[in-house]
Amino acid sequence: MEMQRIMEFPDRIMDKRPRKKPRLTWDMHPPPQPQPPIPPPKVLPTTYHNQEVVNGVAPNHAYPSLFFRGLTRNGSPPWRPDDKDGHYVFAVGDSLTPRYRIIGKMGEGTFGQVLECFDNEKKEAVAIKVVRSINKYREAAMIEIDVLMRLARHDINGARCVQIRNWFDYRNHICIVFEKLGPSLYDFLRKNSYRSFPIDLVREFGRQLLESVAFMHDLCLIHTDLKPENILLVSSEFIKVPDYKFLSRAMKDGSYFKNLPKSSAIKLIDFGSTTFQHQDHSYVVSTRHYRAPEVILGIGWNYPCDLWSVGCILVELCSGEALFQTHENLEHLAMMERVLGPLPPHMIVRADRRADKYFRRGTRLGWPDSSTSRESMRAVWKLHRLPNLIMQHVDHSAGDLIDLLQRLLRYDPAERIKAKEALRHPFFSRDPKRHGYPL
Structure with a gap:
C-alpha cells in the first residue's frame, strides 16, 4: 500500500450543503x-x-x-x-x-x-x-x-x-x-469524492465519538453542534487502497483507488455552542442536518440531542452523504418520516406555536403543501427506510448497526439511548478479527 x-480528487457527488469553508x-x-x-x-x-x-x-x-x-x-x-x-x-x-x-x-x-x-x-x-x-x-x-x-x-x-x-x-x-490536528472527517470524505468509510473504521470512529460525548455529559456539558466537520483526525497520514466498487471499470482518473486514514484516532473540536446543563437553553441548536426533532418542534432539548446527531453522523460515514440534506423544517420532518416512520402524536401535540403550522388536524404532518416544489418532493421520495439505506452500504455488521441507529434516532428523546448505553451495544462488542473481517 x-x-x-x-491529494485532491474530483468531486463526483455535488454536495450543496452550506458548510464552513x-x-x-x-x-x-x-x-x-x-x-x-x-x-x-x-x-x-x-x-x-x-x-x-x-x-x-x-x-x-x-x-x-x-x-x-x-x-x-x-x-x-x-x-x-x-x-x-x-x-x-x-x-x-x-x-x-x-x-x-x-x-x-x-x-x-x-x-x-x-x-x-x-x-x-x-x-x-x-x-x-x-x-x-x-x-x-x-x-x-x-x-x-x-x-x-x-x-x-x-x-x-x-x-x-x-x-x-x-x-x-x-x-x-x-x-x-x-x-494542531489533522483534517475533519467531512474534509476527508470530500477529498475522497464522498466515498464512505469501511464499516470497521466507522465502528472505531463511533466508539470514540460516543466516549467523548459520554465524557462531556458526565461533566454536565452538551456539545449541541456535533457533525463531521467538528470531528478531526489526529493525524493527516493516510494510505491508498483499491476501491473494489470501481475496479470493474477502467477509469483513467485513478478513482478506482480510495484513501483511508492511517490512524483512526479522532478528537472533538468547536465548543463555541456547548451549553452547561443548568444554563438556559437557546431555542435552536445544532447544524440543520444533525438537528434533533425535539429542537424543530420546540418542545425543549437536553443531552439526547447530541445522541441524535451521533446517529446522523454514523449514517453519513457509512454512506458518504448526509442523511437529511435539507434547509427547511417541514421538508426536514418529511424526510424523517420517510426514513424513520411517523412522528409520535404525543410529541406533535406538544409542538410550540412556531411548529404548529407543519401539521394538519393536530397530529398529521402537512407535507406536501401548496408551496412544496417538485424538487423537494423528489428529495423526500428518493430516501429509503433506514434498514434498506444501511444495507446498501454495509457488507457486514449491518444488523447490529441498524439496531444501534434505531436507538440513537428515536424520535422521543426520553426513549433515545444514552451515550454510555450505546457503548455497550453489540455493534461495538463485535470483534472483526474473530469473524475474519479486515480492519
Missing part, C-alpha cells in the same frame, strides 16, 4: 524553521493578555480583564484595520505576539478564522482560532475557553477533545491556541 500526502491543512507545506527575530516595527498600542495552560491542564480561576492595555511586543506586525465583518487581517509571516508566527490559513467560519502558526517557544506548529472583533463572538469565545479549561482539567490524557494550549486577547480579537 502506498503512503503519500493527501474547507480547512486547508492538507494543502499546506510543513512549518518552516523559526527565523531570527526582526527589529520591532513602530505600531499603535495593542490589546494583549496571555493565560498559559500548565502541563496540559488549564488553571481554574476567573477571567482577567479582557481589556488590559499593554504596549506592543517585539515581532508584532503594523496595525491593520479589521475587514468589514470584523475578521483579523493578516499576512503570512506576520506574528500574533512575538511567540506565534503565521504560516497560513486553515479555515474560516462565522466565529472568525483558524490560522496555522509556528510556536517559537515550543518549536511546534499550532492552530489558533482568531475570533471576530464583535462583542457577541468575543463573549462566546470566553464561554468556549471556560468549557475548554473544564475539559482539560478532567481529560488528563487529552484523548477525547482538542487541547487548549493558551489564549490571549490581541488587538480586540480573542485568540485560542490549540494543538
Whole structure:
C-alpha cells in the first residue's frame, strides 16, 4: 500500500450543503524553521493578555480583564484595520505576539478564522482560532475557553477533545491556541469524492465519538453542534487502497483507488455552542442536518440531542452523504418520516406555536403543501427506510448497526439511548478479527 500526502480528487457527488469553508491543512507545506527575530516595527498600542495552560491542564480561576492595555511586543506586525465583518487581517509571516508566527490559513467560519502558526517557544506548529472583533463572538469565545479549561482539567490524557494550549486577547480579537490536528472527517470524505468509510473504521470512529460525548455529559456539558466537520483526525497520514466498487471499470482518473486514514484516532473540536446543563437553553441548536426533532418542534432539548446527531453522523460515514440534506423544517420532518416512520402524536401535540403550522388536524404532518416544489418532493421520495439505506452500504455488521441507529434516532428523546448505553451495544462488542473481517 502506498503512503503519500493527501491529494485532491474530483468531486463526483455535488454536495450543496452550506458548510464552513474547507480547512486547508492538507494543502499546506510543513512549518518552516523559526527565523531570527526582526527589529520591532513602530505600531499603535495593542490589546494583549496571555493565560498559559500548565502541563496540559488549564488553571481554574476567573477571567482577567479582557481589556488590559499593554504596549506592543517585539515581532508584532503594523496595525491593520479589521475587514468589514470584523475578521483579523493578516499576512503570512506576520506574528500574533512575538511567540506565534503565521504560516497560513486553515479555515474560516462565522466565529472568525483558524490560522496555522509556528510556536517559537515550543518549536511546534499550532492552530489558533482568531475570533471576530464583535462583542457577541468575543463573549462566546470566553464561554468556549471556560468549557475548554473544564475539559482539560478532567481529560488528563487529552484523548477525547482538542487541547487548549493558551489564549490571549490581541488587538480586540480573542485568540485560542490549540494543538494542531489533522483534517475533519467531512474534509476527508470530500477529498475522497464522498466515498464512505469501511464499516470497521466507522465502528472505531463511533466508539470514540460516543466516549467523548459520554465524557462531556458526565461533566454536565452538551456539545449541541456535533457533525463531521467538528470531528478531526489526529493525524493527516493516510494510505491508498483499491476501491473494489470501481475496479470493474477502467477509469483513467485513478478513482478506482480510495484513501483511508492511517490512524483512526479522532478528537472533538468547536465548543463555541456547548451549553452547561443548568444554563438556559437557546431555542435552536445544532447544524440543520444533525438537528434533533425535539429542537424543530420546540418542545425543549437536553443531552439526547447530541445522541441524535451521533446517529446522523454514523449514517453519513457509512454512506458518504448526509442523511437529511435539507434547509427547511417541514421538508426536514418529511424526510424523517420517510426514513424513520411517523412522528409520535404525543410529541406533535406538544409542538410550540412556531411548529404548529407543519401539521394538519393536530397530529398529521402537512407535507406536501401548496408551496412544496417538485424538487423537494423528489428529495423526500428518493430516501429509503433506514434498514434498506444501511444495507446498501454495509457488507457486514449491518444488523447490529441498524439496531444501534434505531436507538440513537428515536424520535422521543426520553426513549433515545444514552451515550454510555450505546457503548455497550453489540455493534461495538463485535470483534472483526474473530469473524475474519479486515480492519
